[in-house]
Amino acid sequence: MGKQLPASELKRDESLRVVDNRTGKEYTVPITNNSIPANFFKGIRAAAGPNDRPEDETERGLRVADRGFLNTAVIESHITYIDGDNGVLRYRGYPIEQLAERSNFLEVSYLLIYGALPSASQLSHFTSEVLLHGPIHSDAEGFFRAFRYDAHPMSMLTSAFAYLGSYYGEANPSLQGQDLFTKAAKGDPVALQNMDRQIFRLIGKATTLAAMAYRIRQGRDFVVPPTGMSYAESFLYQLDHLSPTDHLSELHSTKPHPVLVKALDILFILHADHEMNASSTTVLQTGSSLPDPFSAVAAGCASLYGPLHGGANEAVIRMLISIGSPKNVPAFLEAVKKRQKVLSGFGHRVYKTSDPRSFIIRKVADEVFAVTGRDPLLDTAMALHDAALKDDYFVSRKLAPNVDFWSGLIYRAMGFPMDFFPVLFVVPRVVGWVAHWRQMMLSPSGVKIWRPRQLYLGPSTRDYVPLEERTSAFQVGVGMEPSVIEHSGMTKRRKLAEAAGKVRSKL
Ligand code: CMC
16 A cells, blocks of 8 residues: 655645746646656647747657667556666566565466466466477477577577467457457456467477577477476476486486476576566567457567577677686676677666566576586676776766676576577566566556557659659768678579570679
């Protein structure tokens, strides 16, 4: 419950007074939850000024510019809270530290999606539904086998989620009607069941698809999700199990190592949600046009994959390998300061102090290293970490280690290939994505398509010029015409062949 406010504060005028100096008009903008509605500013209009272009649409009201969503709240959410200045992360009000220490991944998933810690029977129902939905149609084997032997696992996983949607016509608003899920907000129990069924499928099959993407690279047969194991344990089993005919089967068909299972479970908890990060925003942006949730999750995968987001843990390891040893750390940091290099695993849009997950993860790292052996890159990582935290360049910019600084080292110690690291992030983040998607579908005010505005700075209206009248003046500036690219030998030969008897194009 919130604290009792003093009477003087209760009476406080929750509004902002704005004067438009172009017109002298004054406006009172309501403040709700310490935010002002961007749409209010659309009502602030003025006649076009001498420097305004028609494309500025001055008479049609002010736009709010926020490149990169630095200070725009796009949803009202009840799920996750981050206080970036104080290094706080809470899921539904529960501190991440308590959840990592005392809960488990599927219980945290329940909490994120349904809003409260489950009773024993609620947890048992949810757990059995998720695990029951792990197996996938055997046709999917053909889908995975269609990839090249060296395909990046994220290419496979991203496509696999979209592919999964093709199985479930009943979950597709394009086929069933656009209110298929949103009518759950009006109390339709069938719509709610349909939504939750897709959620069980998405979480249950995330490990199955991820393991398939892994095993196709290893040239091994796929493993049917086992029964009687926890989510993280089942995932490790699906990755590592060898067939009974294999001579190592005795050794490898045993249950995964409990320390690694526990470590993965904690890592899954830490990665399950992080409010409006790039990929969750992408899932909601995609979901706002009401496609099936599998397509929205595939879009989330694509967004997560980039090195500024979920690809950062892979980038950290590549960076540590390139630094080579602690003695090279000062030179590396100098290169970062000259903007010749990037210090991956440092900095965050929201955290302006250490990411709270990074403390938990360091403890997990020690537990993992105790069974797997210490990664030699750790010395370089520690030297880099300590030097950056003492350096004014990073301190003044409030750049501190984020979760990815350490997670890659754990994944590496556990024996995962580097390009699989983002997959290990996607699997738990599916939970955050579906929690946000479900919350949006259940919004009492309905779903609004996410259609942002732009500031158009391009040419004003101009008339078409016939080809023969165009001069080279049409091509100005870097990037304003297609690049000249190198071609393969095969293309060169083909072009030569095509050119026989004609004027030859430049090779
Ligand atoms: N190394 C060196 N300088 C940095 C870094 C970094 N990792 N991050 C930010 N800065 C500098 C940046 O150049 C800018 O300096 P100046 O004010 O002189 O121009 C200042 O710090 C503010 O940074 P910003 O670019 O405005 O920050 P942002 O909020 O736009 O970007 C970020 C956030 C996470 C993309 C960025 O910090 C970054 O690229 N970090 C490295 C990649 C990384 O570790 N990503 C994982 C994030 S956590 C997990 C997740 O979200 O998936």
